[in-house]
Amino acid sequence: MSLHITSPAFKENAVDALANVDLQQALAHVERGFIHKRQAAVDALPEFEALRREAKAIKDHTLAHLDLYLEAFEENALKAGAEVHFAETAEDARQAVLEICRRVGAKTVTKGKSMISEEIGLNTFLEASDIVPVETDLGEYIIQLRGETPSHIIAPAVHVTRSQVEADFRRVHTHLDPERDLTEPVSLLSEARAALREKFLAADVGITGANFLVVETGSSVIVTNEGNGDLTQILPRVHIVIASLEKLVPNLEDVSTLLRVLARSATGQEMSVYTTFSTGPRRPGDPDGPEETHIVILDNGRSEMLADEYREMLRCIRCGACMNHCPVYHAIGGHAYGATYVGPMGAVLAPALFGLEHTANLPNASTFCGRCESVCPVGIPLPKLMRHWREREYERHLKPATERSGLALWAFLARRPKLYRLATRIGLAALSPFGRKGRFAWLPLAGGWTRHRDLPAPAAKSFVAQWKARS
Amino acid sequence: MSSPEIAGGKGSGRPRVGLFATCLVDLFRPETGFAAARLIEAAGCDVDVPESQTCCGQPAYNSGDREDAKAIARQVVETFEGFDYVVVPSGSCAATLSRHYPELLADDPAFARRAEALAAKTFELTAFLYDVMGITKVKARFAGSVTYHDACSGLRELSIQKQPRELLQSVEGLTLTEMTDPDVCCGFGGTFCVKYPEISNAIVTKKAATIAASGAETLVAGDLGCLMNMAGKLSRDGRKVRARHVAEVLADMGEGPAIGEAK
Numbered sequence: 001m002s003l004h005i006t007s008p009a010f011k012e013n014a015v016d017a018l019a020n021v022d023l024q025q026a027l028a029h030v031e032r033g034f035i036h037k038r039q040a041a042v043d044a045l046p047e048f049e050a051l052r053r054e055a056k057a058i059k060d061h062t063l064a065h066l067d068l069y070l071e072a073f074e075e076n077a078l079k080a081g082a083e084v085h086f087a088e089t090a091e092d093a094r095q096a097v098l099e100i101c102r103r104v105g106a107k108t109v110t111k112g113k114s115m116i117s118e119e120i121g122l123n124t125f126l127e128a129s130d131i132v133p134v135e136t137d138l139g140e141y142i143i144q145l146r147g148e149t150p151s152h153i154i155a156p157a158v159h160v161t162r163s164q165v166e167a168d169f170r171r172v173h174t175h176l177d178p179e180r181d182l183t184e185p186v187s188l189l190s191e192a193r194a195a196l197r198e199k200f201l202a203a204d205v206g207i208t209g210a211n212f213l214v215v216e217t218g219s220s221v222i223v224t225n226e227g228n229g230d231l232t233q234i235l236p237r238v239h240i241v242i243a244s245l246e247k248l249v250p251n252l253e254d255v256s257t258l259l260r261v262l263a264r265s266a267t268g269q270e271m272s273v274y275t276t277f278s279t280g281p282r283r284p285g286d287p288d289g290p291e292e293t294h295i296v297i298l299d300n301g302r303s304e305m306l307a308d309e310y311r312e313m314l315r316c317i318r319c320g321a322c323m324n325h326c327p328v329y330h331a332i333g334g335h336a337y338g339a340t341y342v343g344p345m346g347a348v349l350a351p352a353l354f355g356l357e358h359t360a361n362l363p364n365a366s367t368f369c370g371r372c373e374s375v376c377p378v379g380i381p382l383p384k385l386m387r388h389w390r391e392r393e394y395e396r397h398l399k400p401a402t403e404r405s406g407l408a409l410w411a412f413l414a415r416r417p418k419l420y421r422l423a424t425r426i427g428l429a430a431l432s433p434f435g436r437k438g439r440f441a442w443l444p445l446a447g448g449w450t451r452h453r454d455l456p457a458p459a460a461k462s463f464v465a466q467w468k469a470r471s
Numbered sequence: 472m473s474s475p476e477i478a479g480g481k482g483s484g485r486p487r488v489g490l491f492a493t494c495l496v497d498l499f500r501p502e503t504g505f506a507a508a509r510l511i512e513a514a515g516c517d518v519d520v521p522e523s524q525t526c527c528g529q530p531a532y533n534s535g536d537r538e539d540a541k542a543i544a545r546q547v548v549e550t551f552e553g554f555d556y557v558v559v560p561s562g563s564c565a566a567t568l569s570r571h572y573p574e575l576l577a578d579d580p581a582f583a584r585r586a587e588a589l590a591a592k593t594f595e596l597t598a599f600l601y602d603v604m605g606i607t608k609v610k611a612r613f614a615g616s617v618t619y620h621d622a623c624s625g626l627r628e629l630s631i632q633k634q635p636r637e638l639l640q641s642v643e644g645l646t647l648t649e650m651t652d653p654d655v656c657c658g659f660g661g662t663f664c665v666k667y668p669e670i671s672n673a674i675v676t677k678k679a680a681t682i683a684a685s686g687a688e689t690l691v692a693g694d695l696g697c698l699m700n701m702a703g704k705l706s707r708d709g710r711k712v713r714a715r716h717v718a719e720v721l722a723d724m725g726e727g728p729a730i731g732e733a734k
């Protein structure tokens with residue numbers, strides 16, 4: 001089973017997204033909400049820059065010794081009574097989860113928010129195996145009702161307006177009073193909570209992701225604002241954590257440093273409402289907790305990244321700040337990217353996970369404005385890494401021929417100053433009679449530009465030529 | 472022709488500046504080049520415009536064509552390395568020389584150190600005037616209100632933010648009126664604007680609206696690519712805001728036709 005990747009249709013997706021009125025209305029919140037809140041949180045913490053440098057160093061150190069840390073994590077998780085499953089591919093991870101579910105006879109699984117689950121297409125896979133996955137994060141619950149995928153890594157339903165959620169709830173929660181008032185977001189939240197309560201109690205297995213895996217204790221850490229993750233991992237008999245291998249962090253001290261930059265970068269909170277550490281299954285005398293704990297650690301192309309120029313991407317702590325500050329994301333939202341991960345981090349990660357041939361649009365669709373890098377809490381040079389994908393694409397001749405030949409001609413001239421002077425002189429002279437108004441509303445070969453804006457007319461004579469004539 | 476011709480004034484004690492006009496200024500807006508030259512001269516330097524300059528190579532570099540980008544970089548190094556300083560009226564082209572050439576040519580034994588040396592003496596125009604030459608005031612008049620857009624590369628790669636604003640504040644008759652989010656991208660992005668025209672259009676539409684909402688009569692910025700994008704949108708949308716390169720306003724050359732206006 002493979003994931004449905006729609007990135008090849010990125011341009012068409014983007015055009016649709018731009019024309020989607022509901023989406024455009026919803027996207028306005030991203031710009032207004034996240035950016036100002038993050039800035040306020042950063043301004044309130046003088047040592048934020050120092051913390052960013054520390055966070056980056058922690059991740060770099062861990063990645064440099066990842067093999068040792070993986071071993072140590074497994075050992076400590078085992079000591080705590082958990083079982084660790086290494087999954088090289090998405091399929092391996094799906095099978096590992098299925099095996100556990102089958103063994104314990106699971107019919108329903110509750111799920112905390114997990115992008116790894118999305119990456120491996122876990123829900124469709126479980127459904128096909130007659131196991132019902134129930135998303136318990138409000139945003140995930142909403143998109144599950146809508147049959148959609150997340151459009152943002154921390155706010156999966158950010159593309160949905162409040163009135164759309166209201167309509168979905170009325171459509172699905174038919175046992176409730178049709179006259180009930182759902183105009184306030186909080187009434188939507190309590191309705192979802194009530195609907196989910198039964199599911200929590202009925203679930204045989206709870207699956208969560210992990211923000212961090214702590215090597216020294218063998219624990220997994222999740223941060224949420226709704227507390228749904230806690231119920232997902234405490235109530236069912238079996239808890240499965242699915243996480244990718246770069247989630248390892250050496251010790252609790254380091255986790256606390258990362259937590260300090262994570263919530264601030266993500267939502268502008270000092271800390272998320274719930275930060276939950278779970279270490280193995282229930283011990284004798286514990287009031288609650290699962291009977292079994294399994295930790296599935298996914299590679300899916302990441303160990304290859306570790307060895308190439310994309311290694312820095314593995315520092316990512318999935319805060320979402322890069323997409324929150326991205327002008328392209330603001331314009332089109334997340335679904336247009338079509339490859340699970342969206343925005344600048346998706347543009348670097350998706351080609352590594354799903355193949356450049358399907359996702360080459362993503363690293364190209366950036367203005368390189370650099371705002372993502374400037375807010376990334378772990379200093380990932382996202383534009384540089386996107387450029388590296390463009391280089392690979394160019395080397396492999398994946399670029400459209402028209403684009404290649406236009407660029408090649410320009411580069412050919414730019415490398416030959418004398419010819420360049422001659423060609424530009426001829427070009428400017430040829431255009432000058434047409435640009436008398438000072439601008440063009442249309443010009444052959446410049447359609448991409450002039451469809452939306454005027455093109456200032458070029459000079460009759462280049463600056464260099466004029467300068468030479470003057471002196 | 473290809474050997475760098477160094478301006479007269481050798482031995483004058485004045486720094487010799489190679490002006491890298493950039494391909495867009497060269498072809499679309501010579502006024503900006505002359506304005507930059509005037510400012511550099513007024514700051515006490517001798518200016519030369521080597522004829523063998525073409526383009527800094529960004530279109531190739533950002534399209535993944537590393538080999539052509541390297542070849543262009545080598546040629547720019549050869550053309551400009553003889554000067555005391557290289558000054559560029561564009562944050563993104565200046566950043567290409569000063570931030571990206573060293574990385575591009577790092578494994579070229581003949582050029583690695585030369586690229587580093589060039590990078591160390593290359594500056595964006597307003598940063599050169601303000602940070603290097605210590606110029607905090609210019610002799611210029613410009614009647615009207617101006618709003619300044621922070622072009623992305625200059626802002627984030629070269630920290631250019633204060634320099635143009637301080638210099639603009641010193642222009643007689645000029646009022647600086649900030650737009651909201653002057654640091655948000657205009658959607659140009661070099662080849663991005665023709666590869667993804669609809670997305671680019673959505674971004675510049677928003678930008679044009681914020682520019683107009685500032686109430687300023689003139690938009691200024693330090694990068695001609697961004698300016699052409701914004702000016703083109705403003706005029707297409709029938710907005711009255713005019714657009715100029717910051718160099719023109721600072722050099723007291725803000726009288727002529729604005730970008731996209733008939734000469």
Ligand code: SF4
Pocket residue numbers: 265315316317318319320321322323345372375376377378379380
């Ligand atoms: S790339 Fe950086 S900003 Fe983007 S999600 Fe990852 S950590 Fe956050």
